[in-house]
Amino acid sequence: MSENGHEPPSQHRHEWELLTRMKGCHSWKSVYNCKSCTARLMTFGEHSGKYDPEFPFAKEGCARCAALAEGAEPRYELSVIER
Numbered sequence: 805m806s807e808n809g810h811e812p813p814s815q816h817r818h819e820w821e822l823l824t825r826m827k828g829c830h831s832w833k834s835v836y837n838c839k840s841c842t843a844r845l846m847t848f849g850e851h852s853g854k855y856d857p858e859f860p861f862a863k864e865g866c867a868r869c870a871a872l873a874e875g876a877e878p879r880y881e882l883s884v885i886e887r
């Protein structure tokens with residue numbers, strides 16, 4: 805029995821709204837804010853020559869672009885910041 809008035813945060817379902825998207829030559833990053841609380845979601849991913857045959861951002865002279873175009877495993881990260 806809770807008498808201090810605190811709601812368990814696990815009852816809340818975030819509604820993510822895209823705030824900003826940034827594109828690099830071989831990666832992208834998106835930031836979302838929850839519409840109904842102050843949480844923030846960030847995703848980061850890399851393009852891959854293996855899964856993404858067009859690989860539109862491949863840049864000459866970038867070592868990571870070259871590695872990804874040759875089949876290196878792309879990274880993907882997702883993090884939620886509860887504030």
Ligand SMILES: [Zn+2]
Binds near residue numbers: 816817838
């Ligand atoms: Zn939320």
Ligand SMILES: [Zn+2]
Binds near residue numbers: 828831862866
């Ligand atoms: Zn690159």
